[in-house]
Amino acid sequence: MLKNKQVKMIVTLSLVLSLFIPMFQASPSQAAAGDGSWSAPYSVSQANMNQNNSVKTVKGYVVGQPTAANTVVTSSYPNDYALALADSPTETNTANMIYVQIPSSFRTQFGLKTNPALKGSELKVTGQLAAYFSHAGIKNASAMEKQNGSVDPTDPTDPVDPTPSPYDDTYYQSAIGKTGEDLKNELHNIIDDHRELSYDSVWDALRNTDEDPNNPNNVLLLYTGRSQSKLTNGGNVNDWNREHVWAKSHGDFGTSAGAGTDIHHLRPTDVSVNSSRGNLDFDNGGSQHSEALGNYYDSDSWEPRDAVKGDVARMLFYMAVRYEGDSGELDLELNNLVNNGTAPLHGKLSVLLEWHREDPVDAREIRRNDIIYNDYQYNRNPFIDHPEWVDSIFN
Known part of the structure; x- marks a missing residue:
């Protein structure tokens, strides 16, 4: 049993330690x-x-x-x-x-x-x-x-609160209330007719749609998130070029007006990263890309960084509804496969649905959609305005 003197010494030592311990605690950053x-x-x-x-x-x-x-x-x-x-x-x-x-x-x-x-x-x-x-x-x-504590322009993970689209009473009026195949057909009719750009004019359009909000002289690259000069486009190392998110060989539409120049799925990307992605379908897994960290790829698929996974999915949903085989155009469809080659098919649908749910619509997507609608093609990506329509059509 401890004597009174020993107890006093222990209590005193405890008080001394309590005074000094905060001095040795890790800083917030540590x-x-x-x-x-x-x-x-x-x-x-x-x-x-x-x-x-x-x-x-x-x-x-x-x-x-x-x-x-x-x-x-x-x-x-x-x-x-x-x-x-x-x-x-x-x-x-x-x-x-x-x-x-x-x-x-x-x-x-x-x-x-x-x-x-x-x-x-x-x-x-x-x-x-x-x-x-x-x-x-x-x-x-x-x-x-x-x-800066705000929505990150290169890594936009902050979702936008769902609110009714301001276009429901006008642009989407005929689609409201429809579901499934009826909704898909009606949305196709709404977004089908639009101004088609030349492939050369896509350069200037992307300088506007993908402008860095923190530096109006720069664009933000899709897969790396890198901000660089709008004028460094081309084919040299570290230049940016025009990435077809729906790979242009999937349907073999190339760069012709229509699917080949539709800026709803064209984005600025680093030249070598674009080359690595090539015409790969989208899926999870693979090895991390050494230049585009957070992106993974293997012999048959590409996984973009988390911040743009939903963006990629919604671009492909748009393409599958916009291009339905009428007026001499291709019928582009999503499937649950990879290695789709030159067929007008793109995968992997189940993964795209996951990405759509995990990475909700953000302010940058809305801004981009508005610019394309107001200044260039005069049509919208309905899955940015109404994310819930994805499940109605593709599930």
């Missing part, structure tokens, strides 16, 4: 340290301890621009080539920073000479954890994103 994925990024301190050439996502605050191993400037930035991140926006010790090499495609948006107000902002960066300026660093970044 407590929230993740696995280096996009959804659970490394803290800067984690990234500094794992300089092993692995590709990880890191989140931290912009504290300046590194110009040497032990020098980070906080004003009068010399160029747009690099920035330093830390777990605290007020960090001044370079040992607690990580140096980020900024690829040319991200300099307009994230270079500090062009964007000095970026200092103090929180960023997520995906890249190779490797020394830069002889200091812990991130090189060959494939994704960079500012964290």
Whole structure:
């Protein structure tokens, strides 16, 4: 049995420890340290301890621009080539920073000479954890994103609350109340006749429909989420080009006016990523793409990153209703297969239905739908306006 003196000593020691323990508790950034994925990024301190050439996502605050191993400037930035991140926006010790090499495609948006107000902002960066300026660093970044607490323009996962479409009393009036095949037929009649673009005019249209809301000089690429100059379109490495989400060989319609130029399913993508996707059907699984992190593929299918899975599904639902075989056009249909080849079929329907439910309609899709309707084709994607019609028609 403990004596009174021993009890007093234990109580005193407990009080002393209770005063000091908070000093050693992890900071919020350390407590929230993740696995280096996009959804659970490394803290800067984690990234500094794992300089092993692995590709990880890191989140931290912009504290300046590194110009040497032990020098980070906080004003009068010399160029747009690099920035330093830390777990605290007020960090001044370079040992607690990580140096980020900024690829040319991200300099307009994230270079500090062009964007000095970026200092103090929180960023997520995906890249190779490797020394830069002889200091812990991130090189060959494939994704960079500012964290602002609002709907993320490159990773739009925040759903839009369902509300009645403003077009129900006009554009969709004849479809309201219909279900199943009757609904599909009526929607086809509504969206069938529209202005058809030339393939050359698609370039300018995509510069508008896929504009980066944080930088009007840039477009956002579908699979990588990367923001880059609207004028860097073409066929060179890191250029963007026109991706047919319904692969143009599935029906062999090429780039002819109609299905080949319908911007409801045409999106800007990185040239090499577009080439990797090719004419693959959509399904879950495969190996992660080294340039388009979060996208997976194998010999017969492509899985886009989570933030655009619903977008992809709704684009294909649109194509299957818009192109029904009348007026000399192809009859495009969805099936539950992969390896569809040149047949006018696309899969995998069961997976597309999952993606549609998991990634609801977001503000960027609505904006894009409105631009196509008002400025270009004068028709709408009904599955953005009425997501519930997907189950009515395709289940």
